[in-house]
Amino acid sequence: MSSGYGMNGGVGRCFPFWQEVLACYVVNASAEDNAGKKKCSPVLEDYYECLHHKKEHARALAIQAAYNKQRNAAPREDAPTAKQIRNLGLLGKDEDTKKVLGDAA
Structure with missing residues (x-):
């Protein structure tokens, strides 16, 4: 002051x-x-x-x-696409979830 x-x-x-x-x-x-x-x-x-x-x-x-x-x-080379992100956790979309999370799910 x-x-x-x-x-x-x-x-x-x-x-x-x-x-x-x-x-x-x-x-x-x-x-x-x-x-x-x-x-x-x-x-x-x-x-x-x-x-x-x-x-x-x-x-x-x-x-x-x-x-x-x-x-x-x-930018990241292995960045998930918007479609893969939208499909996270949905039933029947296990393949996209595994791709994004790196096969750990």
């Missing part, structure tokens, strides 16, 4: 990052010259990532997309 206190009264999750941002501004920026603020952009970026998790979400989406691409590129 912006007050520096967390949901349960302790220190907020991103408060240490905010302290780093303030410390960077105190050391690098002055009232006359704002050029030192550019040095604080990596620290500020870390603070924004703590707040919004945009990079983390982007990485998770990229990993999910790569997983889906890989899974769709190499």
Whole structure:
């Protein structure tokens, strides 16, 4: 939370990052010259990532997309057909059940 206190009264999750941002501004920026603020952009970026998790979400989406691409590129060779799946457990369809379950049934 912006007050520096967390949901349960302790220190907020991103408060240490905010302290780093303030410390960077105190050391690098002055009232006359704002050029030192550019040095604080990596620290500020870390603070924004703590707040919004945009990079983390982007990485998770990229990993999910790569997983889906890989899974769709190499389908199972022994995958049962839709007809075999529909016939599972029906009377008189024991052959389809054995094919899908691998002769264990």
